[in-house]
Amino acid sequence: MTTFADSLLRLRNAFLSGKSRPVEFRINQLNFLIRLLQENEAALLNVLYMDLHKSRFEAMIAEIGFVRNEAIYTLNNIKSWIEPEMVEKSFVTKLxxxxxxxxPYGLTLIIASWSHPVQLVLMPLIGAIAAGNCVVLKPSEVTANTAALLGKLIPKYLDHDCFAVFNGGPVETRKLLQFKFDYIFYTGSSAVGKVIMKAAAEHLTPVTLELGGKNPCYIDQSCNLESTAHRLTWGRFFNSGQSCVAPDYILCTKEVQEQLVPAIGQCLHSFYGKEPKESPDYGRIVNDNHFKRLQKLLSSGGVAIGGESDDQDRYIAPTVLVDVKESDPVMQEEIFGxxxxxxxxxxxxxxxxxxxxxxxxxxxxxxxxxxxxxxEMLxxxxxxxxxSNDNLVQMTLNTLPFGGIGFSGLGMYHGKFSFDTFSHRRACVLKSSGMEKINSTRYPPYNDHKLSWxxxxxxxxKRDCNCRLL
Known part of the structure; x- marks a missing residue:
């Protein structure tokens, strides 16, 4: 049986051989990844439904289609991205x-979360491939069916010497983190992010941490109530609220709340019908642990909408809580539901x-x-x-960076930002061996003439910036 050490040695040797670096190899691998998505769309949709009760619509726009667009965008731009970037020069470096x-950094590790188990594995992989790295992928064990399928498909489509999938739980992840990687990319909770960063520090390995947190949503009295209710309801209950960029709580006046709550109720009825549990478009909580955690949060404040749950089906109704205090349990952690x-x-x-x-x-x-x-909020x-006036959509534009700040993350990706994340920017100066007369002015013995020159x-x-010094 192949061990972690054997697999990592194979991948590292492949990188050292230069196999992953030619742009033709990178392009081929990206094309194979697109083929993986196209040829296995039905199987991917099936496991996403098994793990999260995810509808075809949500799976296509947030998982399969989202990743495919990222891969195509990268293919369209990779040749310009890899070109050397010329810089402004000083007088002494003019020639x-x-x-x-x-x-590329070398051998990279990507550890993914379960909320979007296809997207969060393959999106960073696209950047790592484009930058010329070899990659170890660790899908989340929480979405076991999706992880198992990716574990079968990726070795079938991508180069076996340069890419590997390791499945397993926390024990396997801890074992992986004992090995030296040249870059680690992690998506998940802030608590685990601290563990990842500590392990990376042992090898001085750079990291990107895509974490989460409680995303505030301020609703002003000047809002368009109809569009606000529709967009907010969609964003909060998309994927049953299991999204790191979902609005986590609302801040508004009492007067706004009195109008907003019934408007959300109308939207929920329009979206999911009288019984959301029966809607094919409404998902389920990923596992029993998260279901029990969310059930406890329902005791915060008062239930204005929803509140029903079914532990056999891991179903929690779309719920709106009012009279919530900052000290309540629901405000102490990212809800993710x-x-x-x-x-x-x-x-x-x-x-x-x-x-x-x-x-x-x-x-x-x-x-x-x-x-x-x-x-002013900005x-x-x-x-x-x-x-403003929407949610989630800021992460769909691959010309914008996606990432957190402080407790919510470190680093960014999507589009060229993914390529940059997995690329070391190497400062290069290529000098001629001639013109030693000019260069000799920096050599001892020093004198004032040399210094002045x-x-x-x-x-x-200093350029004129039209600013007056105070």
């Missing part, structure tokens, strides 16, 4: 070739203060037709991503 070379608490505030300034005294979130949402409100808060030659001139 030198100065540039940034993009080179179909529960939406509402916190009453008196004004936008109070909402900003509430957001800023908590950990920086992965996403921040504001609903308002008043542009001054939107701009300027006076900090978050991984920001979106070098200071002049290396001087950075």
């Amino acid at each position: 030198d070739n100065c540039f940034i070379q993009k080179e 179909p529960i939406l608490p509402i916190i009453i505030i008196s004004c936008m300034e109070e909402a900003i203060g509430f957001i800023n005294r908590r950990q920086k979130p992965l996403a921040l949402y504001v609903y308002a037709t008043n542009n001054k409100v939107v701009n 300027e006076k808060t900090s978050s991984g991503g920001f979106c 070098l200071l002049w030659a290396t001087d950075v001139k």
Whole structure:
């Protein structure tokens, strides 16, 4: 039986041989990944339904189609991304070739979460392939059916020497982390992110941590109630709320709440019918542990909508909680489920203060037709991503970086940002061996004439920025 050590040695030797570096190899692997998605669409949809009761619609837009678009976007741009990046030169380097070379880190480890078990494995893989790395993939054991299928498909489509899938739980992950990797990319909880970072520190391995947190949603009195209710309801209950970028709680005035709650109720009826449990478009909680955790959170505040649950089916109804206090259990952790608490505030300034005294979130949402409100929320808060009058969509544009800040993450990816994440930017200066007369001015014995010349030659001139110094 092949051990971790044997597999990692095979992958590292493949990287050292240069196999993964030619752009033709990278393009071929990306094309094979697209074929994997196309030829196994039905099987992927089936395991996503088995693990999360995920509808075909949600699976296609957030998993299979999302990854395919990322791979095609990368194929369309990879040749320009890998080109050396020329830089501005000083007087003394005018005749030198100065540039940034993009080179792969080497053997990388990608540890994925379960909420979107296809997307969160394959999206970072696309960036790692494009950058020329060899990769170990660790899908989440929580979505066991999807992990097993990816474990079969990836070795079938991608190069066996350069890519491997290791399935298993926390024990296997801890064993993996004992080995040296050249880069680690992790998606999951902040608590586990600390463990990953600590393990990486043992080998001084750079990391990207895509974590989560409690994403605030401020709803201003100037909002368009109809579109706000529709978009907010869709975003919160998409994938049964099991999304790291879902709105986690609402901040609004009492007056806004009185209009918003019935509007959300109407949207839920429109989306999922009288009985959401019977809707083919409404998912289920991923496992018993998360179901029990979420059940406990239902005791916070008062139930305005929903609240029903079925432990046999791991079903929790779309739920809205009112009269929630900041000290309630539902406000102490990322919900990651179909529960939406509402916190009453008196004004936008109070909402900003509430957001800023908590950990920086992965996403921040504001609903308002008043542009001054939107701009003030944007300027006076900090978050991984920001979106006004909608939610989730900020992560669908591959020309925008996706990632957190502080407690919600470290680093970014999607599109070229994925390529950059998995690439070392190497500073390069190619000099001629001639012109030693000029270079001799930096050699001892030093004198004032040499110093004056070098200071002049290396001087950075200040440009007029139309700013008055105080």
